[in-house]
Amino acid sequence: MHRGRGHHRGPGGHGDPAHPRRIRGFVEPALLLLLHQGDTHGYDLASGLEGVGLDQYPVDPSTVYRVLRRLEHRGMILSAWDTEGASGPPRRVYRLTEEGREYLTAWVADLRATDDMVHRFLGAYDRTFPAESSEAGADSRAQYSD
Amino acid sequence: MHRGRGHHRGPGGHGDPAHPRRIRGFVEPALLLLLHQGDTHGYDLASGLEGVGLDQYPVDPSTVYRVLRRLEHRGMILSAWDTEGASGPPRRVYRLTEEGREYLTAWVADLRATDDMVHRFLGAYDRTFPAESSEAGADSRAQYSD
DNA sequence: ATAATCTAGATGCAATACGCACTTAGCTGT
DNA sequence: ACAGCTAAGTGCGTATTGCATCTAGATTAT
Numbered sequence: 001m002h003r004g005r006g007h008h009r010g011p012g013g014h015g016d017p018a019h020p021r022r023i024r025g026f027v028e029p030a031l032l033l034l035l036h037q038g039d040t041h042g043y044d045l046a047s048g049l050e051g052v053g054l055d056q057y058p059v060d061p062s063t064v065y066r067v068l069r070r071l072e073h074r075g076m077i078l079s080a081w082d083t084e085g086a087s088g089p090p091r092r093v094y095r096l097t098e099e100g101r102e103y104l105t106a107w108v109a110d111l112r113a114t115d116d117m118v119h120r121f122l123g124a125y126d127r128t129f130p131a132e133s134s135e136a137g138a139d140s141r142a143q144y145s146d
Numbered sequence: 147m148h149r150g151r152g153h154h155r156g157p158g159g160h161g162d163p164a165h166p167r168r169i170r171g172f173v174e175p176a177l178l179l180l181l182h183q184g185d186t187h188g189y190d191l192a193s194g195l196e197g198v199g200l201d202q203y204p205v206d207p208s209t210v211y212r213v214l215r216r217l218e219h220r221g222m223i224l225s226a227w228d229t230e231g232a233s234g235p236p237r238r239v240y241r242l243t244e245e246g247r248e249y250l251t252a253w254v255a256d257l258r259a260t261d262d263m264v265h266r267f268l269g270a271y272d273r274t275f276p277a278e279s280s281e282a283g284a285d286s287r288a289q290y291s292d
Numbered sequence: 293a294t295a296a297t298c299t300a301g302a303t304g305c306a307a308t309a310c311g312c313a314c315t316t317a318g319c320t321g322t
Numbered sequence: 323a324c325a326g327c328t329a330a331g332t333g334c335g336t337a338t339t340g341c342a343t344c345t346a347g348a349t350t351a352t
Contacts, residue, residue, distance in 0.1 A: 021256040024170040024309060024338075026263070033267060037274045043329050056259060060311050065331060067309090088328040089318040108271050110167040113202060115264045117172070118257055121179065124198050125254050128183045170309075170338060189300050206340050211301060213338090234299040235347040 027059055027067050029107040032096065035077060036104055041091035042068055068094060076100035173205055173213050175253040178242065181223060182250055187237035188214055214240060222246035 027049070034040070034048050046064040049057075071077045077100050082093045096104070176198050180191050192210040195203075217223045223246050229236045242250070 020311095021175070021253050023172060023257075023260050026169060026267075027309085029167075030267065033271055033274075036271070041329075042331095046329095057263065058311095061329090062312085062331075063310055065329095069331095087319070089316095089330075091329065104271075107167050108268065111169075111264055111268060114169050115261070115268065117203060118261045118264065121172075121176065121198050122254065122257060122261065125179055125182070125250075128179070166340095173338080187300075188302095192300095207300090208302075208341080209339055212303095215302090216337095233348070235301075235345095237300065 022057065026057070027063055028071065029104065029111060031064065031067055031071065032076070032100060032104040032107060035094055035096045036101065039093055039095045041082065041093050043091070045094070071100065076103050168203065172203070173209055174217065175250065175257060177210065177213055177217065178222070178246060178250040178253060181240055181242045182247065185239055185241045187228065187239050189237070191240070217246065222249050 030049055031045055034045050040048070042065050043061070045068070046059065046061045049059050049064070068077065068079075072079055072094070075097060077094045077096055079092045079094050081090050083090045173195070176195055177191055179198050180186070180194050186194070188211050189207070191214070192205065192207045195205050195210070214223065214225075218225055218240070221243060223240045223242055225238045225240050227236050228239045
């Protein structure tokens, strides 16, 4: 079990994103918030996600539909088919339940904690950035194969 | 199959959380930041996570080790076994590479965007909260089975 | 000395979260 | 008839994470 390896790929500039640097798990509260603002259907929610902060956070429609399903299954929202007032295929219109409203409240509390977390992170980064040169402190015995 | 998640309900509160209301994907940047502050081994990083904002965000050690592996595989960090200065089993000591430092920088930029996102979310929630009683407005055609 | 405990790293498995590709189906305009 | 838009959904693969469990060296207690 030796660490060898050391073959990093990529044409140097690590143009290879390899995965989105994005925090996940935000779709559910965002949908709850949109439904808190008023009843709508999934397609509209998928577009409306950009309005609650997910501007540079493109969410696939399939994700939206699936999260809505799950929320309904848990009793957080209710749905009904709207065939009358539409110009197009029938829409499934969603509405928050009382439980869903409470759940959103809990989400909001947890997101305030998340907000603190991100703030502390950024604060810690800003504080350690100036000390760029010599932070070898912990261990000078280990030999890296660079 | 049964995960022993705490499915209790608060007094008066009904509604089975069923999953953690937590934003995911934060472990990787947190570890990068800790390594930006100085070289260490995984066990120490696992504890140190609480210092960069993950106080109420308990991260399982296995997650830490796996994220470190992945980061090394991508060339963001390097590891070496430290058998000398330790009091205990050998430690795998990690160090940020230059690529890892750039990657952290990108993460920080994206987390500032995430910060904005969460702020807009909370702002939108606070703005819509006063209208708590009857916002059935959007669609009165649909009939929910309540 | 032997056993319990702490430190350190790791794997197997399951659940969740999500995107991409694709399908179905109704409506509209040419 | 056919293309294009709206709306909802499914199949499948990948990523992230937690829980349980394993290995093994070092320290402490019996």
